[in-house]
Amino acid sequence: MTLRSQYNTAIAKTSPFSLSLEITSARGANLYGIDEKKYLDFISGIGVSNLGHHHPDIIQAIHDQADLFLHTMVYGEHIQAPQVLLADLLTSQLPPSLNQVYFHSSGTEAIxxxxxxxxxxxxxxxxxSCTNAYHGSTYGAMSLMSDETKTNPYGPLVPEIEHIVFNDISSLDVLNDQVAAVILEVVQAEAGIYVPTAEFLKALRxxxxxxxxxxxxxxIQSAMGRTGSLFAFSSYDLVPDVLVLGKSFGGGLPLSAVIADYEKMRSLAEDPPLTHMTTFGGHPLxxxxxxASLKILLASDIIHQSRLKAERFIEKINHPLIKELRPTGGLWMAIDFQDAELVQKLIPLAQEGGLLIDWFLFNDSSIRIAPPLTITDMELDEAADILINALDMLAVNHSVPFV
Structure with missing residues (x-):
């Protein structure tokens, strides 16, 4: 029995159309299949591998910690150097009011x-929350979704959830003294990469x-350099009351965090205690x-270089089938086409050429561009060529006309 056949029978799926690539190794911006075929990774595990695959400093840090200890106790009960040092370094990069960290294992758990x-x-x-926002798929996080086609099969969900429209100041009229919190992606990710206006954020604050x-x-998706800044909110005159991190925050391993001030965070430990716990949150590995990942970002010019690389890639992506390109300032953008049918044909065609791309949860007419920030100029150029060649093929064979 092959690994693929075992995969098809033993592994539960999230959709009927998985990429189904059998990956044997990964280095830098590249994944390698069983036939040693190289694939340029422009998905990065949905924004997880910001520093690429198999970064030597991260691998060494994992090895060093594994030699000491793995799990010793549920979160918060033992003093563990990796947790303490990461929390200290992280809060040193944040506004003073964001000074205490509660670690979890995934973004949705942190939400x-x-x-x-x-x-x-x-x-x-x-x-x-906002319409077309995505904050995770567990029960509470899913309740924040506005797409009832996705939420209705799991209802009834958490009650008392309302929605505003991203970048629509008039929709803020629903805010009142019965609202506990507004939960906002600074950049709407699964909607297809939409950045906020300064006016909207000012009015919301x-x-x-x-x-x-x-x-x-x-x-969860926008931090750790993905938008050309360590944190996307820092590009605006905005200080959150609570910050949630995940995905790339763990350097390729499961890690997320909720950050707020001490007075807010201590309520999780008191009155009554032990009502919010996690077994594996803040795992030492x-x-x-x-x-290691955060140290690399702070000690290098990777984030600055990623802004330049984004500009380089955008300059090379010019094709009549492209309807719109939505940038963020960093190596994270959406390329929009006129319909989902074209995207459904483009993704496997690009994969055949050695480029991995995908669409968004709430926008199937756009593709996600999110390579590792460490990608080289040569690899960027190669990816642009593969994408343009695939679009040229679709322009000839696809029924959708030029726009």
């Missing part, structure tokens, strides 16, 4: 914690301050990898 924190602190029932509403910023 759940932030939701619980908001309701406990405020005593208010209502939580607000003002409304939250007026009504005593916590502003929870979800940077994950924190060691996350610490």
């Amino acid at each position: 759940e914690a932030a939701m619980k924190l908001a309701r406990k602190l405020s005593g208010r029932p209502t939580l607000i 003002s409304s939250c301050d007026t009504y005593g509403i916590l502003l929870i910023i979800d940077e 994950s924190c060691a990898a996350g610490l």
Whole structure:
């Protein structure tokens, strides 16, 4: 029995159309299949591998920690150097009010914690998110979704969830003194990469301050240099009350965090205690990898170079089939086409040429561009050529006309 056949029978799927690539190794911006074929990775595990695959410093940090100890106790009970050092370095890069960290294992788990924190602190029932936002797929996080085609099969979900429209100041009229928190992606990710206006963020911050509403910023996908800054919110005149991190934060291992001030965070430990716990949150291996990753970003010019690389890639992506390109300032953008059918044909065609791309959860007419920040100029150029060649083939054979 082949590994592929075992995969088809033993592994539960998330969709009927998985990429189904059998990966044997990964280095830098490249994945390698069983036939040693190289694939340029422009997905990065959905924004996880910001520093590429098999970064030597991260691998060494994992090895060093594995030689000491793995899991010793549920989160928060033992003093462990990887957790403490990572929390200290992380908070040194944040506004003073974001000074205490609660580690979890995944972004959606951290969102759940932030939701619980908001309701406990405020005593208010209502939580607000944006239409087309994605904060995770566990019960509470899924309840924040506006897409009822995805949520209805799992209902009834967590009650008292309302929605505003991203970048629509008029939709903020629903904010009032019954709202516990607004949960916002600074960059809407699975909607297809939409950046905020400064006016919207200013109005939102003002409304939250007026009504005593916590502003929870979800940077699960946008942090760690993905938008050309260490944190996307730092590009705006905005300080969140609560910050949520995940994905690339762990340097390739499962790690997430909720960050707020001490007074807010201590409520998770008191009145009553032991009501928010995680067994594997802040795992020593994950924190060691996350610490190594953050040190690399801070000690190098990788983030600055990623902005230049993004500009280089954008200059090379010019094709009549492209409807719109939505940048973020870093190596994270969306390329929009006129329909989903074209995207469904483009993805396997690009994969055949050695380039891995995918679409978004709430936008199937756009493709995600998210290579490792460490990708070389030569690899960027190669990827651009593969993508343009695939589009040329579609322009000849696809029924969709030029736009």
